[in-house]
Amino acid sequence: MTLEPRPKRYPPPEFPPRQVAAFARTPPAIFPPILGLLGLVIALRLAVGRMDWDQGPVDFLAGLVVALWAFSTLAYAVKAARRPGVVVEDLRVLPGRSGLAALTMGGMAAATIIAAHAAPVALGLMLAALIGHGVLAALLARLLLSLPPEARAVNPTLHLSYVGFIVAAPAAVALGWGGLATVLFWATLPVALAVWGLSAAQFAKAVPPAPLRPLLAIHLAPAALLSSVAGLLGIPLAGMVFAGLGVAYAVVLLVAGRWVTAAGVTALWGAFTFPLAALATALTVTGGIWIWPGVVLTAVALGVIPAIAWWVLKRWPGGRLAAATNAAEA
Numbered sequence: 001m002t003l004e005p006r007p008k009r010y011p012p013p014e015f016p017p018r019q020v021a022a023f024a025r026t027p028p029a030i031f032p033p034i035l036g037l038l039g040l041v042i043a044l045r046l047a048v049g050r051m052d053w054d055q056g057p058v059d060f061l062a063g064l065v066v067a068l069w070a071f072s073t074l075a076y077a078v079k080a081a082r083r084p085g086v087v088v089e090d091l092r093v094l095p096g097r098s099g100l101a102a103l104t105m106g107g108m109a110a111a112t113i114i115a116a117h118a119a120p121v122a123l124g125l126m127l128a129a130l131i132g133h134g135v136l137a138a139l140l141a142r143l144l145l146s147l148p149p150e151a152r153a154v155n156p157t158l159h160l161s162y163v164g165f166i167v168a169a170p171a172a173v174a175l176g177w178g179g180l181a182t183v184l185f186w187a188t189l190p191v192a193l194a195v196w197g198l199s200a201a202q203f204a205k206a207v208p209p210a211p212l213r214p215l216l217a218i219h220l221a222p223a224a225l226l227s228s229v230a231g232l233l234g235i236p237l238a239g240m241v242f243a244g245l246g247v248a249y250a251v252v253l254l255v256a257g258r259w260v261t262a263a264g265v266t267a268l269w270g271a272f273t274f275p276l277a278a279l280a281t282a283l284t285v286t287g288g289i290w291i292w293p294g295v296v297l298t299a300v301a302l303g304v305i306p307a308i309a310w311w312v313l314k315r316w317p318g319g320r321l322a323a324a325t326n327a328a329e330a
Helices: 028-051 056-082 086-091 094-114 119-146 157-162 164-174 178-205 210-232 236-255 267-286 288-313 317-324
Strands: none
Touching: 028 056, 028 094, 028 267, 028 288, 028 317, 056 086, 056 094, 086 094, 086 119, 094 119, 094 157, 094 164, 094 210, 094 267, 119 157, 119 164, 157 164, 157 178, 157 210, 164 178, 164 210, 178 210, 210 236, 210 267, 236 267, 236 288, 267 288
């Protein structure tokens, strides 16, 4: 007689159900759309200034968005303090990798927003964000080196981790640290070129799967940021070149929109937000023939970015966003 194998034993369900500690599953995926909102405030401030309109409503929105970033950062800090190893665990997945980079980039953008109102606070925030971004970049490099070669494929999130330092340059200019802004510009430029080149070569060999295609929008961000910073540093030719490159890539994304969004709305749509805001800012800073396109793009961003941010952030409570993006739990 043949005996059937014993069925696998499963642990009995917990009763009452285990309660997750507060902020223990804070998903890094909340930060890309928040970075987009911060960038939108910066773009709005420039566009309103160009139109010579009242800055009061924009300053009110700026206060709300900076407070949202601060609260979200505190939530993730509580998670990391409870179990520091979750940071590396979150870096293992693309939503976590891009989200953590956006967290510190958000600190740099927030420093730009508050520089005119509280320079000492903005300076401390900018330096802390740069240091935090450097720590995350080092942790990511260590993680990538520990993985097998096939797991080290180039992807657009590398722009966030290793070119994202450039986001601090406008704050540095506003605070009178022009030398730091110049260093950030010339240090991140070759990194951006390298990631673009490697990504193009990889794209020629293999097309990314539909769920990851929204991340391709991240390639737009370095062009827009380099354009803005070049304009602030008095390098107008470089600013115009990168602005043109950003517009060209934006047109490509728009034409390929159905292909890029084939997987439907997901948390990775946060990757559309901050490049859109950065391009609107770059066109407005470049000026000349780019002013009106920059104002129009800012108006478009005013509708698109909050909609995506709301879709993503409303899934944070209850853990739906954490489950969908494989966020680690402290």
